[in-house]
Amino acid sequence: MDRRQFLVGCGCCGLVGAFPALALATSTNTDVWQAPQRFQRPLAGSEEGGLWAMMDREEAKLRRSMFLIKERPLNDYLTRIATRLAGEHSLDIRVYPVRTPLFNASMAPNGMLQIWSGLLLRMANEAQLAAIIGHEIGHYLSRHSLDRLRDAKSRSAFGQFLGIALSAAGAGGTAPLAQMALVAGMFAYGRDQEREADRIGLELMSKAGYEPMEASKVWAQLLAEINAEKDWSGAPAEKSVLFASHPPAVERQDDLVARAKRLSAGQLSPYEGDYASMLAPYRREWLEDELKRRKSGETLALLEIMLQRSPGDSELRFFLGETYRLRAADGDMERAMNEYRAAAERPDTPAELYRSMGMIQRQQGDHQSAKDSFRHYLAARPEAVDATMILSYLEKGS
């Protein structure tokens, strides 16, 4: 597995406001921040007009991509959050959820905002997602990447980034993830721009009624995941694209905490319940995608964090077991069995855990237990795609 296949930090790639001629109401020098007027579409013959047209073409491709998550309720939910945050600018922003198991969000100059499923899986509540969307809107309103996109190298990197993202379907496997991570790293904004986007994001979220303290928790969690990966596989955290495209997470986290303290008014909410119901239909599938990344350090840290939020969740225990089973380091089969047993005692346990238990028991030569586990699995999932294979194990004595 390619070691570069890290979590991608919010790519913030190629986010551009298109009109240098328009006066900005944004100020970096005072604490009073006012959103600028809505941007107009640039003239067709201008440099910005060309970039805009290029983004429109990419957006048309994205709409046809098999990775686009098309279900209405999720799309409406994301659009509602963007509308709450961006006010009248939301008329110019379109949010696209994309099924890719990396932590990434990016805004194109024409208002195309992508949010990847790896990011959605990691958010604890709606306020955290609002922090990310608010941050991207912050880059948009400040038109940070105009200069970057004028640079031909950045422009080609952005095109390449979108190209890889959109053609991943044909490539199969996980290679595109590594490539996307690399190319997203070329879109590093300056620290000041990241800070400004954070600051605007916090203002927008607290104005919209979201608890701003949640923003820093996103970075605390990512840092925990990346450090866990470093401890496990030795993959250096500084090589992570998270660090390539953002100020160090520790510094950013501290800054977010300090600012949030000034904004918290006690009336604000994390909107936990709303987020959990949005995530419910997708979580299983996205956890399976996460497992396929084979970044066990990050995945274990993520699952532990999710379990802290919801300790009785048998599905999360099952996935923790799966991560150990697939990692297969010393003692991992025992760890996996412990997680499966703990999950089995709870309601709503995924039946697949009996298949996994059976596999381990079979491997360890405990054929009677393996048989029991496989029977349990088949009773619950008679139509499973692997039912024939499991039946053949039973016929052979497990």
Ligand SMILES: [Zn+2]
């Ligand atoms: Zn950013």
